Amino acid sequence: MTRLPVGNLRAQHSVSVYRAEDFRVENGVNHGDAISMVNEICPGDSYTLKADAKQHALEVIDQGEQPLSTADSFVTTDGSETEQAGTSVRILARLTLMTSHGALHDTFVLTCGSVEPRHYVYCSNPVLEDVEYILIACECDPESIFPT
Numbered sequence: 001m002t003r004l005p006v007g008n009l010r011a012q013h014s015v016s017v018y019r020a021e022d023f024r025v026e027n028g029v030n031h032g033d034a035i036s037m038v039n040e041i042c043p044g045d046s047y048t049l050k051a052d053a054k055q056h057a058l059e060v061i062d063q064g065e066q067p068l069s070t071a072d073s074f075v076t077t078d079g080s081e082t083e084q085a086g087t088s089v090r091i092l093a094r095l096t097l098m099t100s101h102g103a104l105h106d107t108f109v110l111t112c113g114s115v116e117p118r119h120y121v122y123c124s125n126p127v128l129e130d131v132e133y134i135l136i137a138c139e140c141d142p143e144s145i146f147p148t
Helices: none
Strands: 012-019 023-027 046-049 056-062 074-076 088-098 104-112 118-123 133-139
Touching: 056 118
Parallel strands: none
Antiparallel strands: 012 056, 012 118, 023 046, 046 133, 056 074, 074 088, 088 104, 088 133, 104 118
């Protein structure tokens, strides 16, 4: 029986993301702004996904930090469609969005790279174009994003 090495196991994740510029304020204080401006977002703003927005595979592996934090907790791997392998990935914020029917969507704003950061949006539930998603909460504090 072959034993697997245990000491260096790290979780690998594959997530489908949208470019942040494809998710913009349709109505509200920040009309026209992309969702990536987490330090300027306002509860009550409603976001819509652009009609031509495409999902992209982002393959990441955790850095083994315990507990997870917003500081470069992940790095991309070879399977990513949008980033080169080895690019640092950080979670900027967890947003709670709500549709007009009351459906809640946890949404994470991710940033890749540090010199010229690129922003992406990961939605825990499928999102549809032409549907307004109202921002009801934003968590930027690592303890709020990753409760223990």
